[in-house]
Amino acid sequence: MSSHNEPDPKLQYIPPVPIKLIDEDDDEQHDETTIPGITKHKLRSWAVDVHIGDCTLVNGSNGTEKFAVWTVSIQTASGGHIKLYKRYSEMDALRRKLLTAYPDRANEVPKLPPKRYFGNMKNDFLMKRRGGLVYFLSCVLLNPVLANSQAVRSFVTE
Template sequence: MYTTQGQSQSTSTSGVDPASSGPTSGDSVSDHGYTPYWQHRRGSCHSDDRSSDRPPPITLEDHTESRAATRGALWAKSITIDDYVIVHGSPPGLGAYVVWNCKVQTLDGGPMTIRKRYSEFDELRRKLIKAFPQSNKTTLPPLPPKSAIYKFRPKFLEKRREGLAYFLNCIMLNPEYAGSTIVKDFIFPPES
């Protein structure tokens, strides 16, 4: 039961005291004698500590065997193919081929230059597919296409240069491939 302007009112039919359910439009705070929700403070019996409700914090764990093992696999930080040289055969027009000048910037030292033919890139890719059957087109992209007609035209060679550089970067900057003996033998051919 509550009073408004000196008149007595009965409780609602649900048995709930309207004073405890909050103000209605036109009611003032002082009419009901309670604190509005934005000023309400919980008592000591209602602890605000919710630590028991919270899940444990997320932790990040590194399960690699050693930092040196990962670092040993990656040893190049960038690879570029700056230019190419057309090697002419004898007689002229027969046996000509292109040699690509690749610059490998190593993590520990300066740049090193290697010279490779397209056929050597093709052989490298075939060996990697055989050694890493789980590889896909993202980690081991296809080589740029061959062409018997356009193979010495500058526009074709520029597209091929870009494709070979992309392929080589995907190989050399992937620790799985870069740490393999296949790639190391490609960069540092074993002496026979």
């Protein structure tokens, strides 16, 4: 009978699996994917980073309504930058369009931070909202299929 400290002679030694380094720029590493309006090719996201700066509070046309306009900065894979000014409602519209266009990818489109009807212009609420908006846009713009969709192209160019 063997003690608990001695290896079982019936077990074989299995060496650990070596670490595999993956070159993200290698074309052979990317899956081929198709999306409506884009021919079959190696699909990559055109964005590499998203940042949302401070928001500007704007009075609505009736003078009593206020809304926040967010400064969105997108760094592109080619080294350029895109600056947008977007409202929460525009990001909500983008989310709805993506869910309609890609119902099978609903789990890849995160929820937006919740709405609040009272206190929605307070600084602490807006800072929390900004974090949720950054997460939403990062998930969308860094996802090759979603980033190359017509909904995102319209969002960025309008």
